[in-house]
Each structure stands twice: as C-alpha cells, then as structure tokens.
Amino acid sequence: MFRHSEIKNFKPQKRTLTTSESASTAGEYPYRLNFYERPPLFEVTVEDFEECAIDRLRILAEIESSYARNRTWEELKEVTGKLCRKYLHLNSNQTAIGHINSQEQRKRDHLGHFVLRLAFCRSEELRRRFVKAETTLFQVRYEEDDSLERIEFVNSLNFGWTKVTSADEKGSLEEELKALQVKQSTSSDNYVKVHWTKVPDLVAKRRVFLRGGFAYVSSQEISSIIFHEFESRLEKALEHTAKMLPRMDEDTRLVPILNNLSQGFLVGIPSEWSSAPSSGDEVRAEMIDDMAKKHFPLCMRNLHECLTRDRHLKHFGRLQYGLFLKVLGLSIDEAIHFWRKSFSNLTDDKFNKEYKYNIRHSYGLEGKRANYPAKSCQQILTTDKPSVGDCHGCPYRHFSPENLQSSLLTHYSSQGLDTTDLHEIMRTVKDGHYHVACTRVFEITHGRKGVKKGDGIGGGESVTHPNQYAARSIEIEKEQSQEGTAMAVVVD
Amino acid sequence: MSDDADTSPEVMLRFYKMLYPFQSIFTWLNHEHTPTKLFTHREFAFTLQGDVYLRYHSFNTAEDLKKQVCTLNPTRFEIGPMYSAKPRDKKTVRSAAFSPQRRELVFDIDMTDYDGVRTCCSAADICSRCWGFIAAAVKVLQSILVEQFGFRHLLWVYSGRRGIHLWISDPEALDLTDDQRRALVSALTVVEGGKEMVKKVNVRTAKGLPPLLWDALDTLRSAFGPLVLDDQDCFSSQEGWETLLQLIPDRPIVEKLRNEWSQDPDRPSAQKWEELKDLIHKKKTDVQSRLKEALEDIVFQYTYPRIDAEVSKHRNHLLKAPFCVHPKTGRVCVPLDPNHIDRFDPRDVPTIGQLLRELNSSTSRGEVAGWEKTSLKPYVDLLDRHTMGILEEVRIMKRNNTTW
C-alpha cells in the first residue's frame, strides 16, 4: 500500500486539480470502449485522481501477472473480467440502469487511464509494460462488448477502411480470400479493405491478401487492426506525455502519488487487509503454532520459525509479524500473551518495559493511536530490506536460491510440495515475479483441497498480501469442513 | 582490359567532373525541380581513398553536391534518409531533434547469399550464368511489390559487381516507419536459416501456401528448369543431389533414388528431377500432394530472392548511390529495366575507362552533358524517365491537396 502519511497530507485539504480549462458536457461517452484520444476535461479531487488510478492498477497488475503465470487467453479474460466488475465496472448502453451511472463509470475509466499514463510514461520499460497491459485490457473489454455497440464503436474510429461489398470484387478474389480464412465460412463473410500499413502484423505473417497496396482483412481479423491501432496510438501518446512531464513534476502533490503508482506496478497490486477477519472467530495465542503450519505464507512461516528458534525477533521482524497476527484476528490481550510466551528468555520486567508498549502501540492503543495496517507484499518487497540476522522480508526475493529451495521443502513438503515443483517456482523467482511464485506455492500446498493451477487465491487472483494468503487458506479449510458436516448429515 | 578496371584517383576525378549525372540524381531524390528537404536534409556519406568514411554530409543543391564530390574525390558515396534537420548541422541540434524521417524503401540482393545453390561461381565472383538467380529475384519482387503492395516507382540498379539494388520512391514508401518496413521484409522473407538448416523454406500454414506467394511460385517454376536444372545443374554432384534428397520427406523414394544415382552419378539434373517427379506421381493422392508441396518448397529454396533484410528494415541505412563506380571492376552502377532483366549481362555494363575513351573520341560539341556523348546515355535516360513519373505523381498530389 501507499505510505499513509503521504496520502494523509492530501486528504484534509480537498484541493482540486484542473486538468484543463474547459468543463465536460454530459453524455460525453457514447461507447463503453474508449481509445482515450482526448485527455479528461474535468476537475477532479486528489482523492479521485488517486482512487481511479489504483483501481485500474489492480487490474493491470493482474493482467501482467497472468502473462507471467502463462494463463491461457480464456483464463486471463475470466480473471480480468472478474476484477473489472469489482473495481472498474463498465456497463454497456443496453445494461446501463441509468444513463448517468454509465457515464460516471466511463468517466472514471477515462480518468484512471490518464493518471496511469502520467505514472508510466517515465521509462521505456514502464511504457512497454503499460502499453501491453492496457492493450490487453482493451482486448478483454472488446471481446466481451455487446456486438452491436462494438460495431458502432468501431465505425466511430475512422480507420480509413472500406467494406468489400461489390460481389464482383469479392468474386474475383474468392480463391485468395478463402485461402486465408481462419474458419471455413460462407461467402457472406465480410471483408474490409485497408491500406497494408495499417495491419503490419498481419502482413508480416502473410495473413492477409494484398492487392494494389490494400489488405483484405476478414471480419475475424478486423479486431487485429483495432488492437494494433490502439497499441501504436498509445505508444506515441506515452512518448509525447514523457516529453511534457517535466512541467508536471512541479506539482508536488502529484509526484508522490505517481511514484507510488509506478512502484506498485513493479511489485504487484497494492492491496489492503487492515480489516478485522469477517468470521469473527477469535484467534488465541496457543493456536498460532498450528495455524502457521497450515495457513501461513513463507514469509510468515519463516518469521514464526525464527521466533520459535531464537526466542526473539528483531524490530522489523516483530513489526511485520505482529501486524500480520493482529489482522489475522489476534486480540491485544492474546497478542501480549503470545509475545510474552515467545520471548521466553526475557524477564517480565524487561518485556513490560521494552516490548509491551510497542505491541499496544501497534494496536493503536498508545501514541497517536493509529490503526496500523499489516504490511502488503509491496511494502515487504520494497521497504526495510533485511540485513544479516534479520528474519523479515520476502523469502522469494531476499533468500539465496539454495536457501529458498530448502526452506520451501522444509515448510511445505508435508502439504504436497516436492522437488519437482521447485524448477517452476525458481524460474518465476528468477524473472522477478515473486508474488507469482508465492501464488504458485499456495496452489500446490492447497492442491489436496482441490485448488488447481491457475486458481490462485480464488478467482485466479495472485497473492498481494500475506493476510490475504492466510485468510483464503483458512476459508478453504472451513468450506471443506462444512462440506464434511453437510455430507455427514446426508449420510445420517 | 586493365585499362577498363582502372579506378585510380585521377580517373575517378575525371569521371565525377565530366560524366557523373548529378542533376539527374538530384531530381530523383528531390521529387521536384527546386530543392526540398528531401534533398537538403538528406544524408550523404563518402568513402575516401584508404577507406576513410565520412558521414552526415548534406547539400543545398546538385551543384553543391558535385563540388564536394570533386573536392573529396571519394571511391564511392552513399545515400541515407531525409532527417528532421540538415545532417551537416547534426552537432548543433539537440539529438532528440535529429531523427530519420523519410526514406526510399530499399532492397539489396547479393550473389554471395546464393553460394549454397549456384555452382558456376562463388563469393565475390559473378558471371552471366549466375545472373539468372538475380533475374528471377527481380521478376518476383517486381511483381509482389507492384501488384500486391501497390508501389509504382521502382528503380533497379546494378550494384557494380555481384548484386542488385532496388529503390522505391513512392511517397507512401518514403513515409514507411521502421515497423512497417520490418513487416514488409518479414512477409517477403521466404528462405531462412544458415548452412546448418537443410530445409530453408517454411512458409506453409494449415491452409497451404499464402496467396502472397502464389504468383511468385508460377514465376519461379518456369525459371527453375532452365536455371537450376539445365544451366547450374545443381543436382549433378553427389553433394548436390544429397541436398535435394534431404528435402524429400519420403524414405522409400529417397533410398531408391540414392541407390540409382550413386550407381550412375552422371545423369543430368533435369533427368534426376524427372525421375523424382515420376516416383511422386505413383504415390497415393494424399501422400502425393504432400510431396508436391515439398517440390514447390524446393523451387522456392533454390530460386526465391534472398534479400538482405537489414538493409530494408531501417530508414537510416545507407545505400550506394546509382552511377557510382565499383572500385574493383571499374563498372558503373547503372539502372536496369526490369522488363529486360533476362537479357542483362554484367559484362556489357560500361566501365569507367571505356566511358572516358568514348568521351575523348566524341566529336559532338556544345552544351550537352558529358554522359550524353557516351554509352552511359541510355542508363541516365532510364533514370530520368523514371524520375518524370515520380514528379508527375507528386505534382498531382500537391494540386489535389491545395484544391481541397
């Protein structure tokens, strides 16, 4: 998550940013799909500015991780569609309940896209990744769009193509066109004629028929023109934005937001798990050891092991583990009980003086009484890099390959992980996709409970927060025991 | 004929001063009679005696270019793209403000890339016999680029020794991005893979040969017999027919032929090819069609144009100017008519020595340019006619733009 201090600086001020002088007119978004050709022309609050961007970023980051996890296009579409419905839903004109509602959704979509352009135009690498993820998002939405509205949208784009209507023209080229069809289809199949320079990908693969500089593109391939156009226009726009950016940098309110956004893209989706567990089940100190073995991600298992072995944890380790346990559902009393028992080498006096205050502080009972959230994967990956003797951090990132492999086998072989899984995990780690590796370990270690490759922590989502990992693991166990009960009832 | 191959500095200087058609080159590059950015922002690069290489020169007029060429007296010079600023000001403009903008679409075909298939010569050598491969390449590319890609202004230029260049000057060709050039080159690249790759043609999809190559196959089929079988006799040596057999995906046929041919290796290639075809015809229909495709792929592998892709992909690639003199052969890099490409013999191309002799013995006087008095004239006329076509199109384009 973003460092809260920075966000707080904005909140009380409620200042607004003007992205342009002119105001917007109603009904500005006739289509659900958008080529984002014009910048948003309305005033936004800093909060909206950030929120729209974060919601979009969650989706883009999941798209990236889908590629890293080699998901099929269908899987990617499903996962992305699910996230879109959650964070950035866009109604079609048909399904829009109220017209204003759909306009508002599209406005947020428009704004989020442009904020992220600012965040991701800064380096070649970021631009490349952003273009890929955005083009994919566009593709997903395009494919699930209402077919009539999609045609209207496509017609509005003016790509300089013409429909091949004359029966003569079609007839004389019939043989050639047939040789290119993806599926055997009837002569009623539609073609458009477009200058070959608009479809370089199809030309390079010899997938179109060319005559006199024009490519004959079958309706099945028209989408390829649109995606290529989306991609190349966005590439150009980002380069242009990059040149304009130095002026933006003077706005000190935006710089940290933009930096955080691009950072978030590099290490996974920012997610927040500051809420108390919904189940209401209390977690007691003596349950932790058992829960750790069954439900904790590797970072927390490692911390738990260090604590058990050394009877102590250094500052950042206590912070990372303590906040995790708090969010897991350990009450303040149970927490004090847990830590007291764990630091068994300390005298009561020393514990009370040096540690109790900090535990209460982290529960918001001392000092400025802030309710500190548990650290997300992004924070664990990027802040407070562990040094010698530290146990915190992300093992996938901070362990040597040898240590990581033996640690994985030590902790998870009883849950079904074996040496044959290591190759895939280590390859992902080597590519820097730590959250993908962690997600894969989740899938493997929950395989006996029916979790399949690609399921992630539910709905295909990747791990972005240790508490999300643990919560999902507990949930799966609960579902199964309930099924068991139900079965038992039936058998009775 | 050592006189003909003489490319000493003195001879070169006389050639530039008296014979080189600077005005024709200017108009061809400039697309208009008065200088435009297409000329003034155009990069020229010079190779001097002793292989000193000078880049980023640019000139305001044809006269300026001629003056500099006569001062530097290069062994050759090359033409690059039109940049966003004058190349000679490169050091004084911001690097972001200096990028290639427009450039002819160019191709380079070099005989050395055919060393695996030609039997008459190797490496830098070229004879009228290997020219057959170049002629086939010209026909195929000319047809695809004109009929399919819709280009109209193609200039073929003999590279002076062992290959041919193509310059396409359509306004749309000049505007192509590097990505679009890459896409076009990749569509046109059919023969791939180095020495280690036996089967170098893999262009078929589930639906067969892509339409892009249909006409090419027809052209190359008719070239294959005279060129590969009769003239080059590519399958006469054991190495030659072994390569052929490796491309036939049918074990019984291969073993039968290998056996027969090793007992009677002197059968000419045409006969071997017929024997192969006969055996294929006896196969069942489904096997037969697969083997016929293999034969078509062999036709492609032996005769399809082998393009130097790197030359065509990037706008900022430099290519030797037409009418330069090849330093080894003394022959002038003259434009060629693709319709008469079969009749072209590299040995007929005028040499610099020959041209200077013709100039000396010429009796005609008056205001005409030096080249008009020599056998260079038909080649310069060819370029000028070509340029007129470009000028006409640009003029019409401009007129349409202003009336709209």
Ligand SMILES: [Zn+2]
């Ligand atoms: Zn030869």
